[in-house]
Amino acid sequence: EDQVTQSPEALRLQEGESSSLNCSYTVSGLRGLFWYRQDPGKGPEFLFTLYSAGEEKEKERLKATLTKKESFLHITAPKPEDSATYLCAVQAPGGATNKLIFGTGTLLAVQP
Amino acid sequence: GAGVSQTPSNKVTEKGKYVELRCDPISGHTALYWYRQSLGQGPEFLIYFQGTGAADDSGLPNDRFFAVRPEGSVSTLKIQRTERGDSAVYLCASSPGPNNEQFFGPGTRLTVL
Numbered sequence: 431e432d433q434v435t436q437s438p439e440a441l442r443l444q445e446g447e448s449s450s451l452n453c454s455y456t457v458s459g460l461r462g463l464f465w466y467r468q469d470p471g472k473g474p475e476f477l478f479t480l481y482s483a484g485e486e487k488e489k490e491r492l493k494a495t496l497t498k499k500e501s502f503l504h505i506t507a508p509k510p511e512d513s514a515t516y517l518c519a520v521q522a523p524g525g526a527t528n529k530l531i532f533g534t535g536t537l538l539a540v541q542p
Numbered sequence: 543g544a545g546v547s548q549t550p551s552n553k554v555t556e557k558g559k560y561v562e563l564r565c566d567p568i569s570g571h572t573a574l575y576w577y578r579q580s581l582g583q584g585p586e587f588l589i590y591f592q593g594t595g596a597a598d599d600s601g602l603p604n605d606r607f608f609a610v611r612p613e614g615s616v617s618t619l620k621i622q623r624t625e626r627g628d629s630a631v632y633l634c635a636s637s638p639g640p641n642n643e644q645f646f647g648p649g650t651r652l653t654v655l
Contacts, residue, residue, distance in 0.1 A: 462641075473647050474585065528637075529587035529590055529598060532586070534582065534584050535584055
């Protein structure tokens, strides 16, 4: 069964304290791995798509990396405005479906 | 440009009532998805439309749930005989094609009393 597990569930950082969020996945054949940011009361906001092991993408203080079993979202020198829930999702192959399978997210709090 | 919009933003109903939730996708996006998100959980897939047809409805929990997209743009999620367990945020997403990233709307928070 396709599955996504994110850790830690919650993370508290001081402003400027770099860290990484983990997304482990089990899927029969990965078509894409997606990172989203979700603020309270809002829908998920797209950040990155990764397609193959070794691929990396960067956006401001965020960098996403991918291996055959997991993805990391590295946050460098975070600021309070980076506080949000970060969601990881995989898109599995197979037939007509293009659904995303999400993890439960990591709640990040960055304190000034 | 305009993103995905959903109406209403909040809906409170009584157990047993019928509700309709509306999604306006990004203009030109052929793929449309409905997800449901409970507190502390990630979004859970319900149904996927490519154009007017439901290409995958495997996530609909039971036959009380139904969705349509008659003209390949706006979609409506319909829930009959609502139950308290249906309370959640219902998210809509659209993408330019089936293999592109999905862009989400703000969601409709459904509360069944």
